Amino acid sequence: xxxxxxxxxxxxxxxxxxxxxxxxxxxxxxxxxxxxxxxxxxxxxxxxxxxxxxxxxxxxxxxxxxxxxxxxxxxxxxxxxxxxxxxxxxxxxxxxxxxxxxxxxxxxxxxxxxxxxxxxxxxxxxxxxxxxxxxxxxxxxxxxxxxxxxxxxxxxxxxxxxxxxxxxxxxxxxxxxxxxxxxxxxxxxxxxxxxxxxxxxxxxxxxxxxxxxxxxxxxxxxxxxxxxxxxxx
Amino acid sequence: xxxxxxxxxxxxxxxxxxxxxxxxxxxxxxxxxxxxxxxxxxxxxxxxxxxxxxxxxxxxxxxxxxxxxxxxxxxxxxxxxxxxxxxxxxxxxxxxxxxxxxxxxxxxxxxxxxxxxxxxxxxxxxxxxxxxxxxxxxxxxxxxxxxxxxxxxxxxxxxxxxxxxxxxxxxxxxxxxxxxxxxxxxxxxxxxxxxxxxxxxxxxxxxxxxxxxxxxxxxxxxxxxxxxxxxxxxxxxxxxxxxxxxxxxxxxxxxxxxxxxxxxxxxxxxxxxxxxxxxxxxxxxxxxxxxxxxxxxxxxxxxxxxxxxxxxxxxxxxxxxxxxxxxxxxxxxxxxxxxxxxxxxxxxxxxxxxxxxxxxxxxxxxxxxxxxxxxxxxxxxxxxxxxxx
Numbered sequence: 001x002x003x004x005x006x007x008x009x010x011x012x013x014x015x016x017x018x019x020x021x022x023x024x025x026x027x028x029x030x031x032x033x034x035x036x037x038x039x040x041x042x043x044x045x046x047x048x049x050x051x052x053x054x055x056x057x058x059x060x061x062x063x064x065x066x067x068x069x070x071x072x073x074x075x076x077x078x079x080x081x082x083x084x085x086x087x088x089x090x091x092x093x094x095x096x097x098x099x100x101x102x103x104x105x106x107x108x109x110x111x112x113x114x115x116x117x118x119x120x121x122x123x124x125x126x127x128x129x130x131x132x133x134x135x136x137x138x139x140x141x142x143x144x145x146x147x148x149x150x151x152x153x154x155x156x157x158x159x160x161x162x163x164x165x166x167x168x169x170x171x172x173x174x175x176x177x178x179x180x181x182x183x184x185x186x187x188x189x190x191x192x193x194x195x196x197x198x199x200x201x202x203x204x205x206x207x208x209x210x211x212x213x214x215x216x217x218x219x220x221x222x223x224x225x226x227x228x229x230x231x232x233x
Numbered sequence: 234x235x236x237x238x239x240x241x242x243x244x245x246x247x248x249x250x251x252x253x254x255x256x257x258x259x260x261x262x263x264x265x266x267x268x269x270x271x272x273x274x275x276x277x278x279x280x281x282x283x284x285x286x287x288x289x290x291x292x293x294x295x296x297x298x299x300x301x302x303x304x305x306x307x308x309x310x311x312x313x314x315x316x317x318x319x320x321x322x323x324x325x326x327x328x329x330x331x332x333x334x335x336x337x338x339x340x341x342x343x344x345x346x347x348x349x350x351x352x353x354x355x356x357x358x359x360x361x362x363x364x365x366x367x368x369x370x371x372x373x374x375x376x377x378x379x380x381x382x383x384x385x386x387x388x389x390x391x392x393x394x395x396x397x398x399x400x401x402x403x404x405x406x407x408x409x410x411x412x413x414x415x416x417x418x419x420x421x422x423x424x425x426x427x428x429x430x431x432x433x434x435x436x437x438x439x440x441x442x443x444x445x446x447x448x449x450x451x452x453x454x455x456x457x458x459x460x461x462x463x464x465x466x467x468x469x470x471x472x473x474x475x476x477x478x479x480x481x482x483x484x485x486x487x488x489x490x491x492x493x494x495x496x497x498x499x500x501x502x503x504x505x506x507x508x509x510x511x512x513x514x515x516x517x518x519x520x521x522x523x524x525x526x527x528x529x530x531x532x533x534x535x536x537x538x539x540x541x542x543x544x545x546x547x548x549x550x551x552x553x554x555x556x557x558x559x560x561x562x563x564x565x566x567x568x569x570x571x572x573x574x575x576x577x578x579x580x581x582x583x584x585x586x587x588x589x590x591x592x593x594x595x596x597x598x599x600x601x602x603x604x605x606x607x608x609x610x611x612x613x614x615x616x617x618x619x620x621x622x
Contacts, residue, residue: 059277059304060320063285065292072294114261115295150257151294170252174261 071151076118076135078158079111081228082192083120083132088227089192090130092220096191099184100130109144109177109185110137113154144177144185160197160205164189195224241441244398245484247373247384251407251477256287259330259372260295262404266370268328272300272321274341275332279303279376284332287410300326305333309340310391314347314355321348328370331402332411335380338373342388342400345371358395366399373402377415377423377472379479381430381495381509385487387600394600401487405480412476414466417572422510423475424459426498427451427482428539428564429513432557433492434485435535436524437603445534447485452538454478459564463571490603493596493610494520500595505583507576514565515579519616521558523609530554565622578621589614 089096105126112119112135121133121140133140148154153172156162164186167173175182190206195217203209250258263271273288280303292299302317321329321344329348331341346354349368357363375383382388384405388395415423434440434448454474461471491499498513505512524530532554537545539557548556569575576582593610596602 060300060302062298062300062324063289063292064298065295066289068293115264149261150254152254152257156254171250 068151071155072118075113075151075154075158079118079120079135082111082189082196083122084231085192085196085224085228086122086188087130087132088224089188089195089220092223092227093191093195096188099188100124101128103181103184107143107181108133108141109146109181110140110142111146111148111185111189112137113148113151114174142177144175144181146182146185147174147176148172149174160193160201163205163207164193165207192224195221196228241443243441243443243488244401245443245447245488246399246401246403247405247480247484248403249405249407249477249480251405251473254408255406256291256374256408256411259291259406260297263297263328263370263372266328266403268370269297270299270326271297271328271330271372272302272317272324272326273330273332274302274305274317274337274344276305276307276337277303279333282413284411288330288332299330300324305337305340307336308391309336311343311393313340314343314390315352317344318347318352328372330372330374332374334375334378334383338375338380338383338402339388339390341371341373341402342397343390343393343395345369346395346397346400355393355395358397358400359393361396363397363399366397368397368399370404371400371402372404372406374406374408374411375476375479376412377475377479378419379423379426379510381426381479381483381486381499382601384480384483385601387487389600396600407473407476407480409469409473412469412472414472417463417466418511418575419508420462420466420472420475421459421514421568421572421575422508423479424455424462424510425514425517425568426508426510427475427479428455428561429494429498429510429517430482430486430491431455431478431538432517432521432535433495434482434489435538436530437489437492438529439489440485441488444485444488447481449538451478451482451485453541454481456539456541456560456564460567463568486601491599491601492520492603493605493613496596496599496602496605497592497610497613499599500592501579501582501584504588504592504595507582511576512579512582514561514568515576515622516613516617518558518561518565518622519613519620521554521561522616523613525554532557536560562622569622579617580621584618586618589618 090100091097103124105124105128108121108123110119110121117135119135119137121135121137121142122130123133124130148157149172153167157164157167162170193205194202194210197205199209250262263269275284285301288299288301302320317340329341329345331337343355345368346358346363350366354363354366373383384401386396386398386401388400431448431451434444437444455478458471458474461468462475466472494513494516498509498516501512502509533545533548536548536553536557539560569577592614593607596610597605597607
């Protein structure tokens with residue numbers, strides 16, 4: 001489902017009150033102790049509406065959806081850092097570089113949270129260089145959108161309670177784009193998480209923890225962290 | 234094995250979201266159904282258990298405003314549907330969410346029929362002629378206080394018995410937060426009602442591969458999880474398993490029909506105002522013993538569902554049904570040891586000898602019934618009256 005379509009679906013039906021229809025017709029709803037003959041002077045509609053209001057208002061309220069600002073900030077920070085780490089890893093790690101090399105030039109993907117973000121956008125330039133392109137989806141041509149269905153699902157992923165593979169299996173993600181490209185991005189995310197996280201946490205975040213030489217892992221980890229924090233390109 | 238192995242109809246229109254944080258998917262699922270202004274219906278009992286806060290949390294960050302009605306009584310009537318009809322239309326809602334078991338789903342189905350077309354459509358549903366009219370989005374979030382009709386086409390609204398295939402909720406959400414721990418008797422009743430629906434589906438002459446699959450899943454979930462759910466109600470996985478089992482069994486039931494145990498159990502429960510599951514549990518062993526005389530009874534298949542694969546492998550040919558009866562009796566005795574005031578006979582629930590004459594006729598009027606042989610129902614009732622577990 002595309003973001004634009006998703007927003008367009010949220011229309012207001014604009015149904016207005018229709019007392020004539022509500023209480024008219026075959027009189028199906030007129031029963032029990034609210035019969036028409038109980039309403040003298042021809043103002044039965046008002047009487048019934050008064051009964052209706054007394055019945056509903058005690059038990060009815062409208063709840064505006066609140067927000068989860070701290071969770072949003074945490075996920076936004078994680079996405080920002082992971083986006084910049086992917087940029088660094090494409091240069092530092094050979095396997096990540098190869099994954100990006102197999103994607104077409106100009107390929108751009110986003111990983112975000114429905115319904116209104118946060119998100120991260122990473123793209124491959126015309127000359128093959130990988131760039132973190134911020135979080136604003138508007139005005140960008142996105143080839144592959146990976147959308148986490150809600151903030152709680154994103155929190156499960158980014159607190160490493162669920163790996164990307166498990167989250168996908170539990171239907172927490174919507175992918176809009178080519179599946180092979182999405183699989184490549186998941187593999188890239190897995191490798192980046194192994195670099196970013198200590199082993200005890202990374203084992204929770206990835207499907208299978210790789211057995212890499214420690215000097216290579218530590219060396220690349222330092223370079224990726226430096227790249228992500230300082231924004232080296 | 235089956236009447237016709239390759240010619241059958243099976244319908245299960247519900248999308249199921251089950252598990253940790255399933256509730257938070259509601260905004261995106263509603264958007265997928267072209268809905269953005271839901272009205273939530275629930276009972277006062279569930280509201281005081283913090284459901285409003287949980288639902289508000291599920292919609293947080295979605296920028297939606299939801300209506301929350303907490304006044305569904307245990308026995309809803311048309312007056313309530315009329316009230317909610319006005320509320321729904323006047324405030325511009327476009328979908329319904331039923332949070333809770335039996336009565337909530339009953340009201341939600343009736344209201345959905347009314348608001349999706351005209352109120353007069355309820356008369357068509359009562360006559361069983363509302364076959365294919367598409368209804369507005371209805372989401373079910375049931376708990377363990379089940380009536381057996383939640384995910385079916387049926388709804389009993391006071392004296393009105395509605396039947397509409399399209400009234401089955403299109404979305405079912407099962408999250409451990411909305412399946413709270415109930416008292417032991419309610420949990421046991423839910424398990425026994427579900428087990429009865431599953432067992433009767435496995436014995437039904439019109440069963441097919443898919444109803445068998447659903448009924449098998451329901452029976453296994455019940456047998457593997459009811460002990461944990463009763464002994465340790467805070468164990469969320471077992472509660473969720475029972476709620477899933479109820480959906481499986483109700484789907485099989487909806488595609489077939491209620492048998493004599495289900496119908497008689499419903500009739501007795503209405504007469505004595507007790508949970509139908511408790512009554513069905515007492516009738517189940519007798520109902521199964523009556524099946525032993527039939528040649529075509531799939532006793533061994535039934536024991537695979539009730540007893541599990543390991544015990545099934547040890548059962549001799551022709552002993553499946555007997556072993557199933559034994560397992561059901563063991564289950565009843567176990568429940569009696571866990572729940573001090575658990576009934577040992579249908580005499581313990583306030584049934585009188587004089588009621589026995591009228592009950593077969595009442596069973597023949599239960600919603601969702603199949604073709605009942607009244608002499609068999611009478612025999613089943615007599616046996617249950619004589620027995621004390």
